[in-house]
Amino acid sequence: MISQEKLLMDGKLHIFLLGSGGPMNNDKRVASSIAIIAEGEFLLFDVGPGSYRNVDVLRLPAGNLSAIFLTHFHSDHIGDLGEANMLSWVNGREKALEVYGPRGVEKVIKGFEIAYELDTGYRIAHHGTKILSREKSKMISKPIPIQNENERKLCFERTHLKVFAFAVDHSPINPAFGYRIEYKGNVIAITGDTIKTENLATHCQDAEILFSEAISYKMLNNIVSGAKKLKLDRYAKILTDIQNYHMNPITAGELAKEANVKKLVLVHITPYLPNENTEKMYLNGVKDVFDGEIILGKDKMKFNLGPK
Ligand SMILES: [Zn+2]
Numbered sequence: 272m273i274s275q276e277k278l279l280m281d282g283k284l285h286i287f288l289l290g291s292g293g294p295m296n297n298d299k300r301v302a303s304s305i306a307i308i309a310e311g312e313f314l315l316f317d318v319g320p321g322s323y324r325n326v327d328v329l330r331l332p333a334g335n336l337s338a339i340f341l342t343h344f345h346s347d348h349i350g351d352l353g354e355a356n357m358l359s360w361v362n363g364r365e366k367a368l369e370v371y372g373p374r375g376v377e378k379v380i381k382g383f384e385i386a387y388e389l390d391t392g393y394r395i396a397h398h399g400t401k402i403l404s405r406e407k408s409k410m411i412s413k414p415i416p417i418q419n420e421n422e423r424k425l426c427f428e429r430t431h432l433k434v435f436a437f438a439v440d441h442s443p444i445n446p447a448f449g450y451r452i453e454y455k456g457n458v459i460a461i462t463g464d465t466i467k468t469e470n471l472a473t474h475c476q477d478a479e480i481l482f483s484e485a486i487s488y489k490m491l492n493n494i495v496s497g498a499k500k501l502k503l504d505r506y507a508k509i510l511t512d513i514q515n516y517h518m519n520p521i522t523a524g525e526l527a528k529e530a531n532v533k534k535l536v537l538v539h540i541t542p543y544l545p546n547e548n549t550e551k552m553y554l555n556g557v558k559d560v561f562d563g564e565i566i567l568g569k570d571k572m573k574f575n576l577g578p579k
Pocket residue numbers: 343345441444464
């Protein structure tokens with residue numbers, strides 16, 4: 272296992288897929304989160320339920336957590352925000368935690384701060400303010416103003432690491448963002464939850480790695496038919512409704528082609544893929560539309576990119 276110091280300071284861009292699943296809980300994948308570490312900075316993109324534990328399981332440098340970037344406020348993207356803030360503080364974070372996201376991020380942070388207020392007090396009382404200062408326990412909301420879908424807003428720049436936010440179409444969730452990360456000639460793109468739009472391909476252009484959400488509508492519709500037969504109407508309706516604001520795996524492949532990316536990593540994987548057969552069904556047809564590398568995202572997958 273690579274040491275925390277090397278991870279932070281070896282000049283490479285390290286990427287960890289902490290959560291590759293969607294909102295439907297299962298034993299293979301936790302919800303959305305991607306960690307990026309380079310030149311002393313440790314960034315998290317979304318913190319879905321169950322994902323933060325993988326920061327510790329992978330021995331990532333929690334105390335160095337610099338910032339969190341939220342794509343939108345569906346619970347499968349923000350559920351672990353309180354844990355991320357609390358545990359990185361306990362692990363020695365040296366300053367308040369910046370949390371970037373669409374407008375409304377202030378409200379989300381306020382809620383988590385209230386929920387964790389008593390625990391913050393307990394820990395200060397127990398370990399002392401020298402070890403745990405209240406100032407450092409805080410989160411600072413950083414709403415990113417984006418005027419239109421063509422805008423690519425530089426929202427974070429430290430050393431050679433740049434993060435841009437752009438608007439995606441996850442209506443009726445508005446605004447919702449994707450992110451583009453640039454580091455020494457390398458580009459990583461994260462779609463967040465969205466349908467495919469022309470702008471999305473532009474914002475993801477020439478990425479080394481594209482992390483794209485994808486939900487298999489074909490598989491979902493099989494579940495819907497079964498649910499209807501069992502008169503599980505509520506379940507059938509929800510699984511039908513979600514199909515108008517996401518992408519199919521094949522659509523994600525088309526996006527990867529249009530954006531001319533090298534590697535497509537499918538994430539937000541829905542439905543549950545319990546075995547190889549279902550994995551094949553999920554990926555069916557993607558390689559017919561995209562001839563680059565296609566990776567079915569799995570929790571705790573690692574990637575690294577050297578300077579170009
Ligand atoms: Zn969503």
